[in-house]
Amino acid sequence: MDAFMTFYKASFDRLNEQLKVYNRQLRREEKRLLAPARKDMADLNSGGKLLRGVLVNLGYRLAGYEDVSYSDAAAIAFEIFQTGILIHDDIIDKAKLRRGKKTMTERYIDALAMRDIDPPAEGETRESVAAGMALCAGDYMITEANLHLLENYAGKPHGAEAIKEFDRIVLDTIRGEMLDVILPCEAQDATPVPEEADRVLEESIMDIYHLKTSRYSVMGPMRVGMILGGMTEKRMAIIDEIMDEFGIAFQIKDDLLGIYADAEKLGKEIGSDVSEFKQTILYAYVKRKNPDAYEELLKYYGKADLTAEDIKAVQEIFSDSGAKRYAEKKMEQGFERALERLEKVKFISEDHKEILKDFIQYSRHREK
Numbered sequence: 001m002d003a004f005m006t007f008y009k010a011s012f013d014r015l016n017e018q019l020k021v022y023n024r025q026l027r028r029e030e031k032r033l034l035a036p037a038r039k040d041m042a043d044l045n046s047g048g049k050l051l052r053g054v055l056v057n058l059g060y061r062l063a064g065y066e067d068v069s070y071s072d073a074a075a076i077a078f079e080i081f082q083t084g085i086l087i088h089d090d091i092i093d094k095a096k097l098r099r100g101k102k103t104m105t106e107r108y109i110d111a112l113a114m115r116d117i118d119p120p121a122e123g124e125t126r127e128s129v130a131a132g133m134a135l136c137a138g139d140y141m142i143t144e145a146n147l148h149l150l151e152n153y154a155g156k157p158h159g160a161e162a163i164k165e166f167d168r169i170v171l172d173t174i175r176g177e178m179l180d181v182i183l184p185c186e187a188q189d190a191t192p193v194p195e196e197a198d199r200v201l202e203e204s205i206m207d208i209y210h211l212k213t214s215r216y217s218v219m220g221p222m223r224v225g226m227i228l229g230g231m232t233e234k235r236m237a238i239i240d241e242i243m244d245e246f247g248i249a250f251q252i253k254d255d256l257l258g259i260y261a262d263a264e265k266l267g268k269e270i271g272s273d274v275s276e277f278k279q280t281i282l283y284a285y286v287k288r289k290n291p292d293a294y295e296e297l298l299k300y301y302g303k304a305d306l307t308a309e310d311i312k313a314v315q316e317i318f319s320d321s322g323a324k325r326y327a328e329k330k331m332e333q334g335f336e337r338a339l340e341r342l343e344k345v346k347f348i349s350e351d352h353k354e355i356l357k358d359f360i361q362y363s364r365h366r367e368k
Contacts, residue, residue, distance in 0.1 A: 003351070004358030007061070011054040011068070015075050019046065022076060022148075040107050041137050045083040047099050052078040052221040058359075059222035062239065062352055063229020071225045073152035074162060077145045078221050081166075084141030085173055085216075091131050091138070092181060093276050104134035142170065153228075162227045169220035176211025179204055184277040198288045205279050206248070213254070214247025235347055242341045242356075249334025250363050252327050255280040259315060260324075261367060271311040277302040281330060285323040293321040335364050 023042040029035040053075030060071035090103040097103065108130035119129050149166055153159030187201050219240050226236050258273045259282065273280060283301070286294045297317050300310050318324045338360055342353060
């Protein structure tokens with residue numbers, strides 16, 4: 001994995017310094033009551049792996065440029081956008097941790113509690129006010145990402161196309177989030193015949209994987225980099241297909257880590273997918289294939305305060321029912337197909353193929 005890690009480290013070190021500069025600017029706020037929120041936003045915008053930003057650089061590199069610095073501003077925009085969309089995601093999921101830190105909502109709940117402040121309006125709670133503040137913070141970061149692109153690429157080579165593509169990625173990510181939110185409810189609809197309901201469930205899960213992970217985390221960043229580098233649409237479409245295959249496998253890996261990983265390494269709560277009633281291929285497999293195991297799973301799925309024993313029970317259900325083995329097989333097939341298709345591409349140099357192959361293998365064996 002040396003080729004990818006060498007590229008990753010060089011990009012990470014450079015982008016991390018630029019992100020520090022941006023975060024210092026983000027902390028500056030003349031309105032006293034807004035200053036704490038801006039500091040929290042800057043803190044949440046640091047400490048990430050910068051993987052999406054690095055993939056923007058990699059896309060630009062694939063377009064034929066050794067010096068990828070022209071794509072750096074787009075890489076930073078993706079990191080700003082990611083922070084914004086994760087703040088929104090944490091509101092939806094009622095998450096308490098992100099990147100090993102308290103989420104935006106939890107920080108504001110703590111800030112109000114520390115000063116013994118309760119909202120004066122009837123029906124309002126500290127939690128609802130904190131969620132409102134977090135929602136605004138997420139909106140701010142997503143808008144800032146677009147502004148960052150405009151300030152750096154408006155009127156420059158391939159700038160307009162890159163900005164347009166970025167906005168399409170934002171919209172697709174939101175579409176994926178909408179599906180993720182509504183699917184647990186829609187999956188309970190008893191109107192369709194069971195076979196049709198199962199098919200729609202699996203198709204919708206794959207749509208979420210494509211829109212929320214593949215498009216937002218892998219294909220999108222690389223495509224923006226390739227656009228900035230002037231790559232043809234025909235060539236980008238070929239790379240898109242490879243990265244989509246890989247991106248779905250990447251998400252299945254996430255699902256497995258969300259159940260079986262070490263919480264300290266993962267940086268968020270283990271079992272959060274279970275308490276949030278997330279529709280994953282693990283859940284869908286049990287629902288479709290093993291009614292008894294599914295009935296047992298429903299004792300824990302959607303439960304707010306999962307204990308260590310609860311999580312262990314869910315792990316055993318997924319393992320004993322065959323769901324874990326099924327997910328692992330689908331994941332491995334995705335990684336293998338991506339590698340096989342990459343090998344057949346003629347216009348990517350062997351050096352660049354080596355970076356991509358190493359990236360796929362790195363993702364395949366990651367622990368967080």
